């Protein structure tokens with residue numbers, strides 16, 4: 001693309017052509033949070049796992065399945081296996097299926113493990129979907145449109161930036177550790193051992209980079225008084241999108257009502 | 268009243284033992300171009316940090332003496348206002364990239380967004396600066412994935428685009444080739460013609476000789492000299508104190524050692540040429556008599 005065509009894109013609100021990605025970041029935040037929370041609130045593992053599958057389909061529709069799975073499988077492994085195992089092994093229950101060395105697996109513990117794991121997995125899926133379909137700068141733009149101060153939005157933006165920098169720096173440091181002949185791969189213990197000596201510099205680095213960044217932003221008159229302009233703008237939120245958010249929120253409220261009502265009836 | 272006034276300024280960075288500036292007294296006028304030179308760790312960057320208010324607002328440390336900008340104490344000056352009046356190009360271009368923009372185009376526009384420049388104007392400005400610096404081919408690139416020299420140009424462009432009245436510029440050409448350096452100097456020269464106040468730290472002395480109104484020499488935190496460029500750069504007592512002399516001055520030294528006398532020490536090429544031309548003319552005149 002030549003530079004003129006590229007620059008002319010800024011004259012129109014930013015659109016990717018993908019319905020999900022083009023939702024306003026705040027709508028997206030609202031919708032995905034509602035999805036995730038509803039799974040936690042309902043406490044029904046069929047709903048929870050259903051949500052995980054549903055969000056997988058959303059990832060396909062948003063065209064980000066690959067990047068989504070790249071993050072999600074770690075969560076799946078950690079919570080899916082670890083959390084499930086812990087809960088199943090140590091939750092109290094009457095109908096014992098298997099026990100040894102202080103571990104009691106029961107029908108009840110299996111059930112509560114399923115409920116917890118499905119809820120957490122669904123919630124994480126929703127959060128990751130939001131992150132995968134939203135650029136932080138778009139989110140802060142949307143927040144500023146809602147009246148959030150420029151400085152606050154910068155803090156949010158640079159916090160996430162620092163987190164991702166942390167990841168990059170960690171990788172760089174680990175590469176150099178490897179170059180010095182230090183084992184950085186293999187089992188978990190070995191990996192943790194390799195990380196411990198670099199944690200200090202990594203964190204210090206992150207702190208000083210936050211300081212450097214605030215100086216850099218000051219050099220761009222970041223907190224100048226007066227109205228700021230935006231090179232890149234997002235489309236105005238349309239009625240249909242507002243309706244969608246409203247429906248999702250109503251469903252979330254209904255799930256709370258459902259849960260509370262169920263609890264009241266049982267008691 | 269001077270624009271910026273430093274009186275008996277001492278400054279020690281937090282945790283540092285030695286002061287980075289010692290008893291510095293100097294004043295700066297609006298619309299003038301100041302060159303800052305001196306050996307490494309002389310305090311050049313510290314002086315920039317001070318003029319721009321990063322000392323004491325970001326770097327706490329111990330600051331003594333008076334620093335006045337338009338008569339107001341730097342300690343109580345509003346940094347947000349200062350940031351709209353004084354552009355600062357850091358010595359390290361890596362720290363100047365915001366990290367929050369996806370393309371060089373947006374990176375250059377960031378400062379203008381904060382100043383509330385209308386969108387169309389922003390776009391044209393980015394184009395014109397990119398052309399001056401020869402970085403049009405980078406506009407769509409990610410600013411975090413540039414070479415040192417490229418970053419230096421982008422950092423420079425990002426601050427220049429804000430069109431502030433004053434620019435503090437710390438070694439803007441350290442990572443550039445001669446072409447890139449010439450481009451930067453051309454822009455700085457244009458800024459000067461527009462009446463901007465400029466404080467420039469730069470080792471390329473021949474370029475400073477050409478453009479600067481005054482030169483400051485710092486050594487180990489002390490201000491060794493401050494004065495008109497022609498005087499400071501032809502002051503031979505300063506050679507060996509970390510001051511490099513312009514080529515024309517070393518030419519002058521050798522020339523006068525052989526018994527040829529210039530009416531004054533030339534510090535720019537054109538001065539040198541016109542004096543030489545005058546001598547040759549004179550010789551011809553003598554011969555023809």
Ligand SMILES: Nc1ncnc2c1ncn2[C@@H]1O[C@H](COP(=O)(O)OP(=O)(O)O)[C@@H](O)[C@H]1O
Pocket residue numbers: 280281282283286287305306307308309310311312313314
């Ligand atoms: N952030 C800092 N903290 C502590 N000491 C510093 C810091 N920055 C610079 N110094 C010290 O201050 C002195 C002057 O440094 P600087 O102004 O960067 O010199 P120059 O730019 O002339 O090379 C040096 O001795 C340097 O080590």
Ligand SMILES: [Mg+2]
Pocket residue numbers: 311312313358437
């Ligand atoms: Mg320096």
